[in-house]
Amino acid sequence: MYAVIEDSGQQFRVNEGDILSIDLRDLADGTKKIEFDRVLLVSADGNVKVGTPLVKGAKVVGEVIDPLAKGPKVYIYHWRRRKNSRTKKGHRQKYIQVRITEIVA
Numbered sequence: 001m002y003a004v005i006e007d008s009g010q011q012f013r014v015n016e017g018d019i020l021s022i023d024l025r026d027l028a029d030g031t032k033k034i035e036f037d038r039v040l041l042v043s044a045d046g047n048v049k050v051g052t053p054l055v056k057g058a059k060v061v062g063e064v065i066d067p068l069a070k071g072p073k074v075y076i077y078h079w080r081r082r083k084n085s086r087t088k089k090g091h092r093q094k095y096i097q098v099r100i101t102e103i104v105a
Contacts, residue, residue, distance in 0.1 A: 003103050004041040005060050011040065014060060016099045021095040027067060034098055036060040042105045049105065060105050062098040069097045 023100045027034075032095040039058035042049045049055050073094040078087045 001042075001044045001103055001105075003039055003043070003058070003060055003105075006038040006040055007036055007038045014090060014103070016100055018100045018105060020062070020064065020098045020100065021069060021071070022098055023093045024068070024096055027096070031067075032064055034062050035063075036062070042103065044105055045105075055105070058103075060100060061070070061102040061104070062100045065098060065099050068098040070093045071095060 002013060004011055004013050006012075012020055014020065022034075037054075037059045038058060039055045040051050040053065040059050042055050049058070052056075057087075073092050076087075076089045076090075076091065079085065101102050
């Protein structure tokens with residue numbers, strides 16, 4: 001069984017047990033579950049339900065593994081030739097890691 005969900009403008013194909021990195025959002029302290037109700041497609045035992053645009057009554061439930069995971073460091077280097085002007089900046093994107101526990105169709 002798998003589903004295609006939408007979260008923050010991105011689409012994810014998920015199975016039960018998959019680990020996702022989703023965009024950081026404000027969570028209440030101690031929040032352990034996240035529900036994704038924007039389900040675009042659900043497939044179970046060969047039966048495929050395609051939403052127009054969403055599948056009614058379908059949701060995907062996940063548990064929060066790490067509420068503040070960090071991606072790889074990306075360096076931005078900007079220079080102007082012959083001007084003795086250089087800038088080096090770093091950026092590290094923050095995510096929430098979620099394990100998918102249940103797909104309700």
